Amino acid sequence: MASSGGSGSGGTGAGTRARPMAPHLQVWRWHVTMAGSIFHRGTGVALYGAAIGLAVWLCALAAGPDVYAVVDGLLRTLPGELALYALSVAIAYHFANGIRHLVWDSGRGYKPSTADATGWLVIFFALVAPIGVWALARF
Amino acid sequence: MSSTSYRTPLGKARGLGTAKSGTSIHIGQRVSAIALAFLSPWFVIAAALGVRDGYAGAAAFVSHPVNSVLLSLLLIAAFYHMGLGMRVIVEDYIHKKSTKQLLLIGNMFLWVGLTAVSLFAVLRITFGS
Numbered sequence: 001m002a003s004s005g006g007s008g009s010g011g012t013g014a015g016t017r018a019r020p021m022a023p024h025l026q027v028w029r030w031h032v033t034m035a036g037s038i039f040h041r042g043t044g045v046a047l048y049g050a051a052i053g054l055a056v057w058l059c060a061l062a063a064g065p066d067v068y069a070v071v072d073g074l075l076r077t078l079p080g081e082l083a084l085y086a087l088s089v090a091i092a093y094h095f096a097n098g099i100r101h102l103v104w105d106s107g108r109g110y111k112p113s114t115a116d117a118t119g120w121l122v123i124f125f126a127l128v129a130p131i132g133v134w135a136l137a138r139f
Numbered sequence: 140m141s142s143t144s145y146r147t148p149l150g151k152a153r154g155l156g157t158a159k160s161g162t163s164i165h166i167g168q169r170v171s172a173i174a175l176a177f178l179s180p181w182f183v184i185a186a187a188l189g190v191r192d193g194y195a196g197a198a199a200f201v202s203h204p205v206n207s208v209l210l211s212l213l214l215i216a217a218f219y220h221m222g223l224g225m226r227v228i229v230e231d232y233i234h235k236k237s238t239k240q241l242l243l244i245g246n247m248f249l250w251v252g253l254t255a256v257s258l259f260a261v262l263r264i265t266f267g268s
Contacts, residue, residue, distance in 0.1 A: 041228065044221070044224045044228075045225075045228070047221065048221045048224070048225055051217055051218060051221055051253065052249075052253060054214075054257065055253045055256055055257040055260070058201070058257045058260035058261060058264070059256065059257070059260045061194070061197055061198060061201060061260065061264050062259075062260040062261075062263040062264045065194045068194045068197070069194065072190075072193065072194070072197075088183065091179060091183060095175075095176065095179055095180065098172050098175070098176060099176055101172070102169065102172060102173065102176070105169060133183055133184065133187050134187075136184060136187040136188055137187035137188070137190065137191060138191075
């Protein structure tokens, strides 16, 4: 978005010059800190669903081997495993970005270059860490 | 406290403004986040190892005393944290008062209910029926 409030740029007076507009999602260039913020909320909502799943899994475990076998069987189908993998990405992302938020709360890490770098770092972590967890679960 | 008020007369007349409870929510979100920053990596790794051996392995994992306590703490922190998070999302996006209140109440019932149900499940797995 071009700056529209420059002093010598076509405005005929303080009353008529174009006012600066608030950026809107549809016209705003995507950048990593913005994407990171949206992912944080998105993964948070996904983990809300996952937490309901965790409660169901615990109830199945409490109900005994027969009920557990049904839930466990569902999780071991291809869609189940894909959902679990997506879930581990969401956990890794929300965990790492949550730590980024806690560091921000201490007043550090706000320099744009730092915030961009930590944003990419969190995305990298979220893509790599689940591979390790998956290896633990499988082997 | 100083007697100086920064509220405008119009603001006073309308009676709107802070509900005087936002700070505790802000802090609660962060304190539960700190707890989860320790508990969730533990759970993800321990559960990935624990569920490999089917029902017996999962039951043994949950009923181990240390795991039982840590898992209960994780459940309380996680459900509380997600309840606060969803509350913020509802307050951000839902502006119709009746819908908003319905969703906020539903959210609270859900996270408190899930906490109760899953803690009961952990206790039952640990101590048997």
